[in-house]
Amino acid sequence: MPHTIREIATALGAKAEGALDLAVTAASEPQAAGPDDLALAMDPKYADGIAKGQARAALLWPGADWQAMGLQAAIFAPRGRLAMAGLTRLLDAGPDIAPGVHPMAIVDPSARIGAGAAIGPFVVIGRDVVIGANARIASHVSIAEGARIGEDALILQGARICARVTIGNRFICQPGAVIGSDGFSFVTPEKSGVEEIRETLGTRDAITAQSWTRIHSLGAVTIGDDVEIGANVCIDRGTIRDTRIGSGTKLDNLVHIGHNVQIGRDCLLCGQVGIAGSSRIGDRVVMGGQCGVNDNIFVGDDVICGGATKIFTNAPAGRVLLGYPAVKMETHVEMQKALRRLPRLAARVAEIEKALPRPPSED
Amino acid sequence: MPHTIREIATALGAKAEGALDLAVTAASEPQAAGPDDLALAMDPKYADGIAKGQARAALLWPGADWQAMGLQAAIFAPRGRLAMAGLTRLLDAGPDIAPGVHPMAIVDPSARIGAGAAIGPFVVIGRDVVIGANARIASHVSIAEGARIGEDALILQGARICARVTIGNRFICQPGAVIGSDGFSFVTPEKSGVEEIRETLGTRDAITAQSWTRIHSLGAVTIGDDVEIGANVCIDRGTIRDTRIGSGTKLDNLVHIGHNVQIGRDCLLCGQVGIAGSSRIGDRVVMGGQCGVNDNIFVGDDVICGGATKIFTNAPAGRVLLGYPAVKMETHVEMQKALRRLPRLAARVAEIEKALPRPPSED
Amino acid sequence: MPHTIREIATALGAKAEGALDLAVTAASEPQAAGPDDLALAMDPKYADGIAKGQARAALLWPGADWQAMGLQAAIFAPRGRLAMAGLTRLLDAGPDIAPGVHPMAIVDPSARIGAGAAIGPFVVIGRDVVIGANARIASHVSIAEGARIGEDALILQGARICARVTIGNRFICQPGAVIGSDGFSFVTPEKSGVEEIRETLGTRDAITAQSWTRIHSLGAVTIGDDVEIGANVCIDRGTIRDTRIGSGTKLDNLVHIGHNVQIGRDCLLCGQVGIAGSSRIGDRVVMGGQCGVNDNIFVGDDVICGGATKIFTNAPAGRVLLGYPAVKMETHVEMQKALRRLPRLAARVAEIEKALPRPPSED
Secondary structure: OOEEHHHHHHHHOOEEEEOOOOEEOEEEOHHHOOOOEEEEEOOHHHHHHHHHOOOOEEEEOOOOOOOOOOOOEEEEOOOHHHHHHHHHHHHOOOOOOOOEEOOOOEEOOOOEEOOOOEEOOOOEEOOOOEEOOOOEEOOOOEEOOOOEEOOOOEEOOOOEEOOOOEEOOOOEEOOOOEEEEOOOOEEOOOOOHHHHHHHHOOOOOOOOOOOOEEOOOOOOEEEOOOOEEOOOOEEEOOOOOOEEEOOOOEEOOOOEEOOOOEEOOOOEEOOOOEEOOOOEEOOOOEEOOOOEEOOOOEEOOOOEEOOOOEEOOOEOOOOEEEOOOOEEHHHHHHHHHHHHOHHHHHHHHHHHHHHOOOOOOOO | OOEEHHHHHHHHOOEEEEOOOOEEOEEEOHHHOOOOEEEEEOOHHHHHHHHHOOOOEEEEOOOOOOOOOOOOEEEEOOOHHHHHHHHHHHHOOOOOOOOEEOOOOEEOOOOEEOOOOEEOOOOEEOOOOEEOOOOEEOOOOEEOOOOEEOOOOEEOOOOEEOOOOEEOOOOEEOOOOEEEEOOOOEEOOOOOHHHHHHHHOOOOOOOOOOOOEEOOOOOOEEEOOOOEEOOOOEEEOOOOOOEEEOOOOEEOOOOEEOOOOEEOOOOEEOOOOEEOOOOEEOOOOEEOOOOEEOOOOEEOOOOEEOOOOEEOOOEOOOOEEEOOOOEEHHHHHHHHHHHHOHHHHHHHHHHHHHHOOOOOOOO | OOEEHHHHHHHHOOEEEEOOOOEEOEEEOHHHOOOOEEEEEOOHHHHHHHHHOOOOEEEEOOOOOOOOOOOOEEEEOOOHHHHHHHHHHHHOOOOOOOOEEOOOOEEOOOOEEOOOOEEOOOOEEOOOOEEOOOOEEOOOOEEOOOOEEOOOOEEOOOOEEOOOOEEOOOOEEOOOOEEEEOOOOEEOOOOOHHHHHHHHOOOOOOOOOOOOEEOOOOOOEEEOOOOEEOOOOEEEOOOOOOEEEOOOOEEOOOOEEOOOOEEOOOOEEOOOOEEOOOOEEOOOOEEOOOOEEOOOOEEOOOOEEOOOOEEOOOEOOOOEEEOOOOEEHHHHHHHHHHHHOHHHHHHHHHHHHHHOOOOOOOO
């Protein structure tokens, strides 16, 4: 769908110059742009690409000399990535889901589906489910008994919303995510080896052969507003109380959230992060890919973790972490530097020992 | 469904006191309990919550003074988590799956489905599949040709049981799990770089550009009794023999089990653990989240691994491991302590070198 | 299906001796082989097993004395694993998918499906999809609008091919994989803590509470020929340009590929590897299980990474890496050796300090 430069600038709240009625149909990297594309060059380092492509209009950094670049129109983006958010939102047609309920969807008669919903083929919606207005639910999704989802949800192919899960407004769920699987909670008749080494940090008495008995999950999952869940994510239900994910939080693909976990508002958990059972994560926490949090840990507000950080102890608010086990990022950098020099250090210590007078023999 | 205190105590094999005919409908944390909830306070630290909530009955630690807490009845749990297992089992209604075969399920006429089965919509059951009595199979599940599953199975939404997989009794499978995907096994016409560095541990001769040829998986997966598989888990089939998972073993969400892997009885593998091809894991092994085991490794019985432990060499029975690469947990703690002091140690060595007489120059 | 020894030898391009018309129906480990199995013993260490089993024919190492083993026929494999590739391909019957389009599949009338296609039940194929000849598409798969897939595709249960994804010939996709989920790309109105610490590596000014705005993904995913994708893999679409995976590359289960990532030809990414957004991976790169690559990183051709290597900086072509953070494998081995000796080294330094004359007091 074509948009004029004026329309786009208005949507971005941005300044534009030149042929404001020029229409574009897509966004493109500068060198690959065709004549109907809006070239994206929000940094001077991308300016060269404009000449290589055929764009007539571009999204540029403030103050860029668009006429010298041979353009007919330009929009100026003081914060490029923020402009990208507005622009991509405008240009994203969204997935094909026909309005109404597909004849091959199975919706329990007790379910209440809001006005304007689009429900795809092979969808199953269970007893007493409530879904807000304007939901878009793609093929193969299942929403089990008693689940409640707010307005403007977009739930993509094959996602699994399990029984009694509660979700706020503007929910986005990528394909294959599972929300509300049973918690991983087992107990042995006598004290287990795991319970023992939590106390001793490593030593064990005689080992007893025991089997695991299941603790069932009676809780569910509660998710706030404006949450996005990545592809093939797994979020376990709580044992008694619900597992909780705060408003504005985003989970990337293949993230694992254990039972009873509480995650605050506006967090970003990148790909393959795992949070073990009963841990609590504050607000605005950011974790790079493959981070891990041990069970029953507390991570304070505004903590930021570099990729693959493994947290075994509580982390105070505002801390910047890296490493396995996690330490302050600065400490990690210093430790790694020292570690790389360690073989040389050991050699130096050996040299010193040779230079020193021998201690008298103990014989 | 309401249960009397007497009924619950009997089910738990536990002692109860007070109004044994009082009925409760759910379990709750003490401070959140309503008048029809059973409050859970198996440790004195939760006793305060009882007064804040409205519970009339509670599950308490042995010897607790329930009357002083204002309760009308109490059940006593000498091992709290074990009582939780019994209680949650009693209170778990399980998922909604209507009895019989849903008209929108496709069951091959050659499949044999045991008595009392409940099979949901959009399920596909292939040729010659055998499923034991009382199976509950939720929507969108596929069970491919020749698979055999024991009695009392619970298989949740969208799980994939692939061809010729064999599974014992009382199987529980969370949504989205894949059991029996093809192994990841490829070969190059000439020796590959990976084969080379396995011998040299790092140095390589001239690098040859080669492509990978697929080794197909002719084996399947064999799973014992009482096994539970987490959401979006992947278990690959074997190349010639079956990949095997022993009875009583539990796998958490997003665990990856490579081809030919043999896992013993009563193991617990937590979220996102990965076991590479052809490794063997003993009985009662416990791995924290995000652990990894290299291919062709042997891990002995009763090994316990802390979170994110990465195992590159065989681990003897009973060992408690941590770290990358895995070492004894005690060694890891000591190494990390020394590493944090390493920058200071390096400074001390530099001080010593300054204090020492200069070695004579070699000019 | 039975195959004669002659047929198999011809398919493998291998030499055979003995009763070439003897037929076998399956492959087996030597000790487990029945009389109609081909025993696999491509290394002398497996020779003992032949006597324990009942095989009449075997696949052996060159020069093996098959008659002394009591066999009636033998095929000789100079490179055992390569012979396994040919043999398993011959013996793999592949999944049951009935020819034609299943009556319970939904194929948009605008889709073009090549000749010889087999499409299973509960499959959904969207508007303007193009699928090449001889595609085999198992149950519950969804292929969204505008996707294009080459010839001879095998797409297994519940895989999700999202809108406008382009895939070459001979594509294999294991169950539950998601190709073309939205990228994980968010921006805050003002500079975020993550942007700040990328510059300072750890220190932060006053922390501002901010929410995340979504950058939509307008790009798709482009995949070459001969690519195989593992179970429950996730590949995100690009923001503007496509995420790309080169011909001949194989991804194992639960791999995560972020938005805009470019992966070269003939790579192997093992289980649970994660590549963060916008990183570029060269040709013939091999990564062991659970490796991670930070965002915006470049990994050169022929790089090999041991299991769980975490790459934070660009890696030159041909490098062999291990560790967190990644270093040369040799360096890692040396660093770990020194680290294990570090507590002892610290004690030695303390001894030296005791032996040295005290520096004069500064009072």
